[in-house]
Amino acid sequence: MSETTSGKKKTKTIQWAQPPRIGLAEALYLPAIAEGIATTVKHMIRGKPMTRQYPEVEPEIPPNYRGVHRLNRDDKGRVKCVACFLCQTACPANCISIEATATDKNDPQWADRDKYPKAFVIDELRCIYCGMCEEACPVDAIELTSIYDATGLSREEMIFDKEKLLSVYDETIHSGKDPDRTRRGTLGPASDWVDGTVPSPPPPGGGLPGR
Amino acid sequence: MSIDWNRLWPTLAAIAIILGVVPIIGLYMTFIERKWAAWIQDRVGPNRVGPLGLLQAVADGIKIFLKEQVIPSHVHRPLYLIAPTIGLLCALLSIAVVPFGPVGPEPKGGFRAMVAPGVDIGLLFLMAISSLSAYGIILGGWASNNKYSLYGALRSCAQFISYEIPLGLSILGIVMVTGSLNMEKLVAAQGPGIASWNVWWQPLAAILFFVAALAETNRLPFDLPECEQELVGGFHTEYSGIKFVLFFLAEYTHVVTISFLTVLLFFGGWHFPGLTGAVDATWLGYGLRWLVLLAKVAVVVGLIIQLRWTLPRFRFDQLMALAWGSMIPLGIFNFLAAAAVITFGWNRWWLAPLSLLAMTLAAFWKARTLANRPFRRPSSLVGAATHSSRHQQVVGSKS
Numbered sequence: 001m002s003e004t005t006s007g008k009k010k011t012k013t014i015q016w017a018q019p020p021r022i023g024l025a026e027a028l029y030l031p032a033i034a035e036g037i038a039t040t041v042k043h044m045i046r047g048k049p050m051t052r053q054y055p056e057v058e059p060e061i062p063p064n065y066r067g068v069h070r071l072n073r074d075d076k077g078r079v080k081c082v083a084c085f086l087c088q089t090a091c092p093a094n095c096i097s098i099e100a101t102a103t104d105k106n107d108p109q110w111a112d113r114d115k116y117p118k119a120f121v122i123d124e125l126r127c128i129y130c131g132m133c134e135e136a137c138p139v140d141a142i143e144l145t146s147i148y149d150a151t152g153l154s155r156e157e158m159i160f161d162k163e164k165l166l167s168v169y170d171e172t173i174h175s176g177k178d179p180d181r182t183r184r185g186t187l188g189p190a191s192d193w194v195d196g197t198v199p200s201p202p203p204p205g206g207g208l209p210g211r
Numbered sequence: 212m213s214i215d216w217n218r219l220w221p222t223l224a225a226i227a228i229i230l231g232v233v234p235i236i237g238l239y240m241t242f243i244e245r246k247w248a249a250w251i252q253d254r255v256g257p258n259r260v261g262p263l264g265l266l267q268a269v270a271d272g273i274k275i276f277l278k279e280q281v282i283p284s285h286v287h288r289p290l291y292l293i294a295p296t297i298g299l300l301c302a303l304l305s306i307a308v309v310p311f312g313p314v315g316p317e318p319k320g321g322f323r324a325m326v327a328p329g330v331d332i333g334l335l336f337l338m339a340i341s342s343l344s345a346y347g348i349i350l351g352g353w354a355s356n357n358k359y360s361l362y363g364a365l366r367s368c369a370q371f372i373s374y375e376i377p378l379g380l381s382i383l384g385i386v387m388v389t390g391s392l393n394m395e396k397l398v399a400a401q402g403p404g405i406a407s408w409n410v411w412w413q414p415l416a417a418i419l420f421f422v423a424a425l426a427e428t429n430r431l432p433f434d435l436p437e438c439e440q441e442l443v444g445g446f447h448t449e450y451s452g453i454k455f456v457l458f459f460l461a462e463y464t465h466v467v468t469i470s471f472l473t474v475l476l477f478f479g480g481w482h483f484p485g486l487t488g489a490v491d492a493t494w495l496g497y498g499l500r501w502l503v504l505l506a507k508v509a510v511v512v513g514l515i516i517q518l519r520w521t522l523p524r525f526r527f528d529q530l531m532a533l534a535w536g537s538m539i540p541l542g543i544f545n546f547l548a549a550a551a552v553i554t555f556g557w558n559r560w561w562l563a564p565l566s567l568l569a570m571t572l573a574a575f576w577k578a579r580t581l582a583n584r585p586f587r588r589p590s591s592l593v594g595a596a597t598h599s600s601r602h603q604q605v606v607g608s609k610s
Binding site: 021022023024026027028029030033036037039040041043044047048049050051053 | 247249250251252253254255418517518520521522570571574575577578581
């Protein structure tokens with residue numbers, strides 16, 4: 001490999017540029033400093049602060065934000081979860097633990113349901129907020145809310161049990177930020193929308209279902 | 212042995228003013244600096260404590276006093292403890308010969324706005340003491356027993372040694388022509404109009420002095436001893452709480468001192484057109500002069516803060532090249548020109564065009580040498596895995 005040919009090869013891929021020539025003004029430093037000061041002074045006078053006064057002015061959370069979980073209720077106020085373990089299986093962080101139990105068929109309140117979670121615990125500190133539990137749920141019982149500032153004084157405080165998750169639902173359902181995205185009550189398929197429209201089945205040959 | 216209270220009380224009063232005002236100025240300068248930086252960077256700045264955040268400085272002060280005193284186990288304890296004190300001591304000592312208000316050139320009794328009025332080697336004393344504050348930094352960095360602290364301290368040492376020379380050279384012209392090292396006389400020689408300010412016939416010296424003094428304070432274009440990105444915190448990495456504050460108080464005291472010096476030596480001190488006559492002839496004139504001086508100092512302090520948020524940090528070789536390659540030769544030239552003016556009895560106004568011409572010629576020469584640097588084509592380096600030539604940049608366009 002000769003020097004010239006490889007040199008030509010190089011210039012094709014990499015262009016070698018000379019550093020810009022320094023003139024008298026740059027070598028004096030002072031005009032450049034004055035220019036810099038003019039820029040900063042301009043920002044001082046005309047610049048509008050970009051600051052959000054956070055605790056007073058809260059940021060606008062997009063509707064698909066993935067915050068603290070909640071457990072939805074059905075039309076009778078019962079926990080909507082059917083204890084199918086799909087979310088626990090889907091969870092990549094292993095932060096969901098469910099204890100299922102069969103319903104008492106003699107109880108009129110639970111006559112139409114077979115199974116419900118006796119315990120439903122999410123470790124909010126372990127969760128990575130990926131939203132895969134929400135995607136996995138066949139009855140839209142678990143949802144991620146727009147609460148982004150959950151805090152606690154101890155680790156135990158941040159392990160949310162069923163009652164806590166249901167209370168998150170009660171808190172957020174009327175806040176306007178986290179409306180119930182699916183038809184209340186009915187334990188239908190996950191794409192059971194509030195306005196009653198049922199998405200069309202996927203076209204033959206696969207593909208994404210249309211909304 | 213009796214104490215002459217008539218001679219003692221003005222000094223004690225001036226010391227009390229300095230000791231009382233300097234920490235407050237230091238605290239509030241951090242606040243002003245944060246606010247100023249916020250405005251430059253399109254932010255709001257501290258606004259939580261008090262109206263407009265004005266009590267932030269007080270809150271910071273309380274917090275820093277109540278903080279835990281952490282002394283790492285690996286430090287050289289005596290020097291570690293004494294280093295911040297040396298820094299602040301030198302900063303406060305050097306402000307002793309700086310008039311912080313209008314002071315007449317003739318010695319007089321009663322209160323004068325100066326701790327040590329009538330010191331005939333005032334400027335010399337100031338230069339000597341203020342450069343001693345390098346000891347605070349060097350001892351602090353060494354005693355911390357931390358390599359980053361030591362790096363910061365060594366850089367500071369090199370920087371102090373380099374920039375002491377242009378700092379001294381820059382004031383020589385004024386001192387020679389005025390014929391005094393006494394601060395009051397240096398200011399009195401610049402009265403009363405704008406035209407007699409030193410900056411007009413010593414513009415190069417003013418620039419050199421300001422730049423060198425900025426380097427002496429370790430402030431941003433020259434803050435290599437404490438640059439956060441390279442050295443964690445430089446010489447004060449291992450310091451916390453009140454000892455850290457002492458270092459910062461020393462730095463801000465230095466900033467105030469060099470602002471005063473710049474104004475007193477080059478911008479006429481308390482002189483302003485219309486203010487004629489003796490300094491303390493009337494209370495109104497005295498007060499107005501005080502206001503003029505403080506306003507000028509505030510402008511210089513503002514310029515220093517503005518420069519901090521405008522200019523990026525020098526690289527160390529650039530820092531050294533600036534001192535040894537440009538500022539010292541220019542300072543020597545300025546000194547020689549002033550000497551020639553005195554020797555041959557020329558008009559001192561010849562110094563202004565001469566020094567500006569020298570600066571332009573130096574810049575011209577530097578631009579020429581930079582432009583004529585040999586540019587090695589990449590073909591001569593083909594095959595080398597790593598290119599070390601500093602002229603090469605991988606840039607998209609501009610062949």
